[in-house]
Ligand SMILES: Nc1nc2c(ncn2[C@@H]2O[C@H](COP(=O)(O)OP(=O)(O)O)[C@@H](O)[C@H]2O)c(=O)[nH]1
């Protein structure tokens with residue numbers, strides 16, 4: 001988390017209990033409505049303190065927004081208006097803003113996001129509280145046919161009047177500097193489609209950073225009127241789990257290949273799949289595709305059910321012949337309708353928000369801890385003693401935490 005997040009948190013917790021909101025914060029310069037709305041994520045469960053607490057949060061954001069200079073306000077206004085008006089250039093520029101490492105721009109991105117979120121809440125209110133967009137995560141080993149599948153499904157959907165956004169999460173692009181996915185070479189037609197928006201994975205940052213910005217990019221795409229958001233990721237590291245935690249439906253794509261290629265697919269991720277698509281079911285590959293379909297169908301029966309309203313299914317499709325593609329989409333719609341009707345989809349989204357908040361806190365607190373001068377000073381010595389077995393890991397952890405907390409509290 002950047003300076004904004006930390007300063008925000010510091011302000012929330014440093015507010016005295018008798019704190020009242022100065023009038024001036026209500027005249028925040030940008031878009032008042034956004035900052036006077038309730039922010040459920042920060043609400044205290046203690047009702048006695050919740051309204052005070054909420055005012056404190058709004059004030060914290062209000063303070064922050066007051067710092068905006070004239071050009072910054074104009075930039076944010078321009079981006080917001082363009083984004084809500086569905087302009088692709090504004091959407092692209094807004095995503096660049098949330099991806100930035102620049103501390104001040106990070107703050108501006110949060111202001112923009114708050115405004116887009118407020119607009120979404122308003123729109124969802126008019127939709128009976130139901131989400132307006134459907135988020136689908138697509139994962140599978142490299143070469144499974146994900147990009148080809150997205151190209152064909154994406155074209156079919158824009159042909160039916162949908163607006164489709166494609167985002168990619170590729171942790172390897174952070175280290176190699178090249179984005180392997182969201183690659184427009186496999187999505188030539190979709191990338192030329194005016195009703196589609198394709199954004200490759202950011203090529204810098206940690207997995208945590210990349211997934212955070214992807215989460216925020218989803219919000220921006222929805223704000224720009226994209227009603228279907230597809231997030232592609234490879235089965236590398238923890239990226240699939242991160243993507244499963246940010247979408248409404250998680251789809252696993254499996255090629256009709258031999259055992260070796262399928263070895264890399266983690267059991268844990270199969271458990272998370274709401275739908276398994278066996279790809280490349282064409283020509284000579286139809287027979288092995290059927291076999292894989294049967295294997296996965298029986299494997300899924302043994303797994304614990306994730307949802308009361310949906311049983312994961314295994315289907316076959318070919319992006320080359322389009323066989324099975326409309327049927328796959330029909331299954332996805334069935335899933336969405338069942339999950340919306342039971343409110344499970346809405347509940348899943350709420351739970352995801354909380355998971356994300358905590359994972360961002362964990363990442364930020366750990367980073368803060370590791371960069372703390374007293375910790376950095378004591379760490380090499382203690383690490384050495386732990387590895388040599390002179391002291392226990394538990395004692396070393398206690399000592400480091402003590403160094404961290406005592407100098408943190410004395411400095412504040
Ligand atoms: N036969 C056949 N090949 C496919 C199909 N879909 C993708 N491929 C091929 O599989 C390879 C990998 O496809 P790609 O979409 O880039 O996979 P990704 O790495 O999962 O995104 C390419 O050579 C595609 O032409 C299909 O439906 N049938």
Ligand SMILES: [Mg+2]
Nearest residue numbers: 146147181182
């Ligand atoms: Mg790909």
